[in-house]
Amino acid sequence: MICDYEGSDYKTRFWKNSDRVYEDACERVALRRLLPPHGKRLADFGAGFGRLADLYAGYDEVILLDYSRSLLEEAQEHWGHDPRFRFVAADIYHLPFAGGVLEAATMVRVIHHIADVSRALGEIRRAIAPGSHLVLEFANKRNLKAVSRFALRRQDWSPFSLEPVEFATLNFDFHPRWMRRQLEANGFRLQRMLAVSYLRWSALKRSMPIKAMVYVDALLQLTSRLGVLSPSVFTLSENAVGMDDGQELSGDAIFRSPLSGLPLRRDGDTLVCDADGTRWHAQGAFYDFKEPM
Numbered sequence: 001m002i003c004d005y006e007g008s009d010y011k012t013r014f015w016k017n018s019d020r021v022y023e024d025a026c027e028r029v030a031l032r033r034l035l036p037p038h039g040k041r042l043a044d045f046g047a048g049f050g051r052l053a054d055l056y057a058g059y060d061e062v063i064l065l066d067y068s069r070s071l072l073e074e075a076q077e078h079w080g081h082d083p084r085f086r087f088v089a090a091d092i093y094h095l096p097f098a099g100g101v102l103e104a105a106t107m108v109r110v111i112h113h114i115a116d117v118s119r120a121l122g123e124i125r126r127a128i129a130p131g132s133h134l135v136l137e138f139a140n141k142r143n144l145k146a147v148s149r150f151a152l153r154r155q156d157w158s159p160f161s162l163e164p165v166e167f168a169t170l171n172f173d174f175h176p177r178w179m180r181r182q183l184e185a186n187g188f189r190l191q192r193m194l195a196v197s198y199l200r201w202s203a204l205k206r207s208m209p210i211k212a213m214v215y216v217d218a219l220l221q222l223t224s225r226l227g228v229l230s231p232s233v234f235t236l237s238e239n240a241v242g243m244d245d246g247q248e249l250s251g252d253a254i255f256r257s258p259l260s261g262l263p264l265r266r267d268g269d270t271l272v273c274d275a276d277g278t279r280w281h282a283q284g285a286f287y288d289f290k291e292p293m
């Protein structure tokens with residue numbers, strides 16, 4: 001099951017019309033801290049409308065991948081003029097990449113919609129070159145609010161138990177230790193964790209200047225060794241598996257049929273897989289791997 005954002009007003013409803021300047025700012029601090037600043041090819045998995053795309057300025061190629069074509073079209077309106085960008089409609093469970101073609105990857109505010117975390121991380125790990133990095137953000141079930149609600153018996157699930165909690169359909173919170181195990185089981189080596197958004201309280205947002213909030217958050221992010229109790233956690237992991245020469249591939253050659261994993265050749269505005277018989281729409285910088293034509 002996929003949490004479908006097709007046609008959603010995510011950008012306006014969630015970011016523009018809501019009071020989330022603080023969250024956006026401290027996520028940027030965390031991403032800047034963790035993401036290697038330069039590189040060849042980066043993919044943002046579940047990029048939505050490309051909210052964080054300006055942080056990828058140091059990369060030669062940027063792939064914004066999302067299941068929602070409409071959000072990607074919004075991203076293209078903003079970033080389409082920049083030849084470094086490609087917009088890829090695809091499902092994280094069936095990625096259209098050859099192995100090891102990415103030098104860096106990010107996934108922010110997405111894995112909380114993913115029911116099969118292991119499968120998604122396995123797909124992403126295969127697309128990343130050995131020794132290259134993934135910055136993954138996840139929603140933390142062991143956060144201060146959940147801990148206090150549980151202590152006051154206002155919440156029936158324990159924030160300390162390891163299994164994910166699905167608090168609404170296809171919306172999961174994860175325990176940091178559980179997420180570490182998932183990363184490691186799928187070939188990643190976890191290198192850093194940042195505790196992000198501790199000050200996510202409406203009362204604070206009303207009373208404290210945003211600059212001060214972000215300053216304090218930036219300090220609190222570095223306290224993760226004392227225990228992570230923030231609502232959001234950013235992680236940096238390295239692909240610890242094997243050798244791969246995918247990074248030598250360029251242009252359309254980085255893509256594979258998401259159905260079979262086999263190579264594609266270009267025919268006008270179509271990518272054709274002769275081996276599995278599928279055809280995929282690929283016009284300009286916009287690639288559609290959601291369903292074959």
Ligand SMILES: C[S@@+](CC[C@H](N)C(=O)[O-])C[C@H]1O[C@@H](n2cnc3c(N)ncnc32)[C@H](O)[C@@H]1O
Nearest residue numbers: 005046047048051066067068091092108109110
């Ligand atoms: C909450 S939005 C986050 C967007 C962006 N990362 C940000 O932080 O602004 C979640 C995004 O994940 C995408 N998504 C969810 N499940 C997906 C899947 N299986 N494959 C690809 N994208 C997916 C949605 O389409 C949506 O754009």
